Amino acid sequence: xxxxxxxxxxxxxxxxxxxxxxxxxxxxxxxxxxxxxxxxxxxxxxxxxxxxxxxxxxxxxxxxxxxxxxxxxxxxxxxxxxxxxxxxxxxxxxxxxxxxxxxxxxxxxxxxxxxxxxxxxxxxxxxxxxxxxxxxxxxxxxxxxxxxxxxxxxxxxxxxxxxxxxxxxxxxxxxxxxxxxxxxxxxxxxxxxxxxxxxxxxxxxxxxxxxxxxxxxxxxxxxxxxxxxxxxxxxxxxxxxxxxxxxxxxxxxxxxxxxxxxxxxxxxxxxxxxxxxxxxxxxxxxxxxxxxxxxxxxxxxxxxxxxxxxxxxxxxxxxxxxxxxxxxxxxxxxxxxxxxxxxxxxxxxxxxxxxxxxxxxxxxxxxxxxxxxxxxxxxxxxxxxxxxxxxxxxxxxxxxxxxxxxxxxxxxxxxxxxxxxxxxxxxxxxxxxxxxxxxxxxxxxxxxxxxxxxxxxxxxxxxxxxxxxxxxxxxxxxxxxxxxxxxxxxxxxxxxxxxxxxxxxxxxxxxxxxxxxxxxxxxxxxxxxxxxxxxxxxxxx
Amino acid sequence: xxxxxxxxxxxxxxxxxxxxxxxxxxxxxxxxxxxxxxxxxxxxxxxxxxxxxxxxxxxxxxxxxxxxxxxxxxxxxxxxxxxxxxxxxxxxxxxxxxxxxxxxxxxxxxxxxxxxxxxxxxxxxxxxxxxxxxxxxxxxxxxxxxxxxxxxxxxxxxxxxxxxxxxxxxxxxxxxxxxxxxxxxxxxxxxxxxxxxxxxxxxxxxxxxxxxxxxxxxxxxxxxxxxxxxxxxxxxxxxxxxxxxxxxxxxxxxxxxxxxxxxxxxxxxxxxxxxxxxxxxxxxxxxxxxxxxxxxxxxxxxxxxxxxxxxxxxxxxxxxxxxxxxxxxxxxxxxxxxxxxxxxxxxxxxxxxxxxxxxxxxxxxxxxxxxxxxxxxxxxxxxxxxxxxxxxxxxxxxxxxxxxxxxxxxxxxxxxxxxxxxxxxxxxxxxxxxxxxx
Numbered sequence: 021x022x023x024x025x026x027x028x029x030x031x032x033x034x035x036x037x038x039x040x041x042x043x044x045x046x047x048x049x050x051x052x053x054x055x056x057x058x059x060x061x062x063x064x065x066x067x068x069x070x071x072x073x074x075x076x077x078x079x080x081x082x083x084x085x086x087x088x089x090x091x092x093x094x095x096x097x098x099x100x101x102x103x104x105x106x107x108x109x110x111x112x113x114x115x116x117x118x119x120x121x122x123x124x125x126x127x128x129x130x131x132x133x134x135x136x137x138x139x140x141x142x143x144x145x146x147x148x149x150x151x152x153x154x155x156x157x158x159x160x161x162x163x164x165x166x167x168x169x170x171x172x173x174x175x176x177x178x179x180x181x182x183x184x185x186x187x188x189x190x191x192x193x194x195x196x197x198x199x200x201x202x203x204x205x206x207x208x209x210x211x212x213x214x215x216x217x218x219x220x221x222x223x224x225x226x227x228x229x230x231x232x233x234x235x236x237x238x239x240x241x242x243x244x245x246x247x248x249x250x251x252x253x254x255x256x257x258x259x260x261x262x263x264x265x266x267x268x269x270x271x272x273x274x275x276x277x278x279x280x281x282x283x284x285x286x287x288x289x290x291x292x293x294x295x296x297x298x299x300x301x302x303x304x305x306x307x308x309x310x311x312x313x314x315x316x317x318x319x320x321x322x323x324x325x326x327x328x329x330x331x332x333x334x335x336x337x338x339x340x341x342x343x344x345x346x347x348x349x350x351x352x353x354x355x356x357x358x359x360x361x362x363x364x365x366x367x368x369x370x371x372x373x374x375x376x377x378x379x380x381x382x383x384x385x386x387x388x389x390x391x392x393x394x395x396x397x398x399x400x401x402x403x404x405x406x407x408x409x410x411x412x413x414x415x416x417x418x419x420x421x422x423x424x425x426x427x428x429x430x431x432x433x434x435x436x437x438x439x440x441x442x443x444x445x446x447x448x449x450x451x452x453x454x455x456x457x458x459x460x461x462x463x464x465x466x467x468x469x470x471x472x473x474x475x476x477x478x479x480x481x482x483x484x485x486x487x488x489x490x491x492x493x494x495x496x497x498x499x500x501x502x503x504x505x506x507x508x509x510x511x512x513x514x515x516x517x518x519x520x521x522x523x524x525x526x527x528x529x530x531x532x533x534x535x536x537x538x539x540x541x542x543x544x545x546x547x548x549x550x551x552x553x554x555x556x557x558x559x560x561x
Numbered sequence: 562x563x564x565x566x567x568x569x570x571x572x573x574x575x576x577x578x579x580x581x582x583x584x585x586x587x588x589x590x591x592x593x594x595x596x597x598x599x600x601x602x603x604x605x606x607x608x609x610x611x612x613x614x615x616x617x618x619x620x621x622x623x624x625x626x627x628x629x630x631x632x633x634x635x636x637x638x639x640x641x642x643x644x645x646x647x648x649x650x651x652x653x654x655x656x657x658x659x660x661x662x663x664x665x666x667x668x669x670x671x672x673x674x675x676x677x678x679x680x681x682x683x684x685x686x687x688x689x690x691x692x693x694x695x696x697x698x699x700x701x702x703x704x705x706x707x708x709x710x711x712x713x714x715x716x717x718x719x720x721x722x723x724x725x726x727x728x729x730x731x732x733x734x735x736x737x738x739x740x741x742x743x744x745x746x747x748x749x750x751x752x753x754x755x756x757x758x759x760x761x762x763x764x765x766x767x768x769x770x771x772x773x774x775x776x777x778x779x780x781x782x783x784x785x786x787x788x789x790x791x792x793x794x795x796x797x798x799x800x801x802x803x804x805x806x807x808x809x810x811x812x813x814x815x816x817x818x819x820x821x822x823x824x825x826x827x828x829x830x831x832x833x834x835x836x837x838x839x840x841x842x843x844x845x846x847x848x849x850x851x852x853x854x855x856x857x858x859x860x861x862x863x864x865x866x867x868x869x870x871x872x873x874x875x876x877x878x879x880x881x882x883x884x885x886x887x888x889x890x891x892x893x894x895x896x897x898x899x900x901x902x903x904x905x906x907x908x909x910x911x912x913x914x915x916x917x918x919x920x921x922x923x924x925x926x927x928x929x930x931x932x933x934x935x936x937x938x939x940x941x942x943x944x945x946x947x948x949x950x951x952x953x954x955x956x957x958x959x960x961x962x963x964x965x966x967x968x969x970x971x972x973x974x975x976x977x978x979x980x981x982x983x984x985x986x987x988x989x990x991x992x993x994x995x996x997x998x999x
Binding site: 100107120121122126139145148151180200201237244336339340432467469471555557560 | 599603607609612613614615654655683691703705736739746814815817820821823831921922923925926927928937956963997998
């Protein structure tokens with residue numbers, strides 16, 4: 021399906037989210053029951069043997085069934101329900117020090133062997149122009165193991181009617197509270213993936229993710245002006261339980277925010293009121309402000325200005341033709357004294373965090389996952405790297421962050437969860453705001469853009485509140501801040517207590533050619549940045 | 562697996578429709594055979610090939626629709642899939658916006674398929690990568706590039722008698738060539754339906770020249786500049802304008818096309834009167850499928866004529882509600898231009914900025930269609946009709962509406978990503994900050 025056709029079908033919510041379509045619709049009956057592991061092992065062994073026979077010195081096979089379910093509503097209507105299944109195998113081999121990859125949905129014994137030989141033929145053809153033979157960091161074979169996202173309730177098992185009812189109830193709450201339009205949607209992912217390698221790993225994983233979204237719009241037809249407020253939900257590595265509200269995971273304040281449980285109905289009502297308030301809010305005066313950034317906003321700034329620039333493949337130039345390279349070059353890391361941020365700033369990569377989008381037991385090349393520092397006490401100390409990259413850092417162990425978005429895509433280095441560590445300092449959001457003389461409190465993910473080396477960025481949010489002399493004085497609009505990554509993180513002057521720590525995340529982070537998506541979380545507490553340049557985005561056409 | 566023929570697709574889909582017991586059924590066959598090669602640091606990094614074919618069956622009872630799919634094609638498997646779609650339809654929520662499928666339509670052929678592309682081999686891809694790397698290596702530069710090829714079939718039949726079959730091929734290439742000291746970067750892209758037109762070596766020479774010319778850029782103050790936007794620099798903003806011509810959001814008052822007091826700007830002049838934008842799937846330079854995903858025939862459609870909005874696009878449901886013809890969305894984007902080359906536009910510029918491409922474009926305000934983004938891979942200062950030196954990249958905050966009201970001149974349109982876009986000279990383009998990125 022062409023993306024633009026999908027947008028038409030999916031409605032506005034889908035269009036705004038750049039939804040990728042992989043796979044094809046699937047029947048609800050049967051597909052959520054995983055395929056017997058023994059069947060997958062038999063097919064994998066056939067592929068590995070065929071690869072060896074074709075000259076491969078290394079081979080891995082990923083037999084995957086990828087389920088996606090999506091539900092789109094507007095106002096009192098269910099617009100579309102989409103359930104897709106994608107089932108097949110991707111085979112990666114090394115021949116003469118060169119990678120080759122082939123994938124097919126033909127999972128007969130002959131079919132999978134043919135695909136393995138095709139991958140070897142591609143590797144052999146390309147070995148003629150190979151300048152940098154592949155060097156794999158050692159990884160022990162893990163034998164036959166399995167792992168599952170620790171969910172409480174599989175969202176795919178919830179009847180479609182129940183899902184539709186929840187979204188329509190949220191829509192009704194928005195309309196009752198003054199919205200003119202509301203779109204809501206629900207995205208669910210289940211990756212049933214089996215990895216086998218010529219080094220003796222047979223890893224069966226069952227991975228779950230969920231994301232409810234909402235866009236509430238109010239229109240003033242007299243002036244022709246409109247304002248929208250998106251839901252303050254985040255995608256999570258959780259099951260249906262994310263949509264069961266809990267007081268423990270609700271954060272009160274001038275705006276109610278959410279942790280690992282989300283109240284979509286209450287948020288819909290609040291969104292309508294806040295969008296209407298925005299229509300008459302004053303336009304911001306451009307200038308320097310101290311910013312108090314809620315986790316629902318700051319996660320995206322972390323993602324763009326820390327997560328991406330510290331991907332080693334970008335640093336080395338492998339992504340130069342698409343996503344770009346990085347300002348965080350190896351010499352800065354080797355110096356051991358590059359001030360990425362102020363001494364308060366500790367940024368960790370972590371593939372083991374419960375409830376996060378990146379949480380798995382093993383990555384897509386069979387490496388056991390882990391946690392490591394990227395920035396410690398403000399200093400750049402490491403990157404994100406996989407088996408064929410870590411030797412370039414003088415390291416001997418992969419970081420375990422290799423991922424492919426489908427059986428038909430080749431796995432490569434993808435961002436692990438990257439989060440700002442929160443201290444145990446007892447500082448509340450109210451405490452932080454009380455210390456700001458002239459500032460803006462920003463909640464929610466908005467417009468975002470950053471250059472191809474991750475220096476210059478511009479971010480907006482969903483809600484902006486002006487702070488004067490330690491108090492919130494009211495809402496403002498037309499806000500965006502522009503800064504430079506190193507300058508911004510060095511202006512970090514205070515981080516709230518760990519009790520305010522929450523996860524945000526991206527469900528569809530794009531990278532690579534051909535493009536692939538991945539899902540990744542970023543955690544932090546509310547954080548203060550001093551003297552950041554705020555621009556006014558109002559225009560007349 | 563070779564691509565399925567029209568006759569075989571018709572036979573297979575007729576079987577699906579014949580098995581159906583639903584009020585309505587739509588059967589959709591999609592086949593994709595694709596390959597790619599990727600290189601970086603003057604060496605191949607990854608390369609692969611993927612083949613897949615799927616059948617999707619959409620069955621409807623009343624306003625309830627269910628969809629089931631299969632990638633096996635024996636009679637039993639097809640029958641099972643039809644029954645499953647029907648079971649799912651009975652369980653589905655009603656969609657009050659569902660519209661009855663259309664009957665038979667007249668569809669034209671567009672020249673989108675070339676055997677040269679469908680038969681691309683691993684050796685072709687290796688050669689394309691080598692040709693892309695060599696000009697860079699010879700000049701002591703560092704190349705990263707990507708070539709992707711695809712041959713596909715999309716075929717649909719429904720119980721109201723509609724049948725269509727579209728076979729197409731595409732090959733695309735892009736390369737970024739950087740100086741080893743990291744102070745210069747050049748870029749180029751090409752896309753064709755016919756692989757015989759692809760010359761990655763010739764294309765890469767352009768990126769080599771830009772890379773060397775862009776070394777050690779100087780900083781210019783942000784502000785409003787006359788710019789020459791190469792097609793890759795304006796296409797993102799133009800795309801957002803054209804795909805924003807959605808009738809429903811305009812009618813609902815939540816689009817840049819909405820008017821104060823209600824109503825839309827359909828029929829209003831919104832940009833300079835020299836701006837003409839249309840789509841045409843039959844254009845031989847940028848052929849596209851001559852029907853929309855739901856089977857509506859697509860012919861030439863004028864979106865903006867002499868600066869005036871001539872059409873908005875509709876879903877069939879919204880067109881029924883409004884009692885108007887259901888104009889489908891754009892098949893491609895063609896902006897009329899002149900005969901001038903980019904070099905001619907430079908020669909007639911006293912003071913300005915040449916932009917090779919733009920990057921990371923995101924909405925800032927949907928009300929004014931304000932977007933932000935950055936220049937990338939070849940930004941140069943022009944003085945007295947000549948490129949004087951390379952300059953640091955800028956962040957822009959600009960609306961395509963404002964941009965197309967400030968047109969100085971359009972050059973000769975070029976194909977980019979399946980669209981035809983001219984290089985354009987625009988005055989007062991708004992750069993709001995500097996970027997150190999190269």
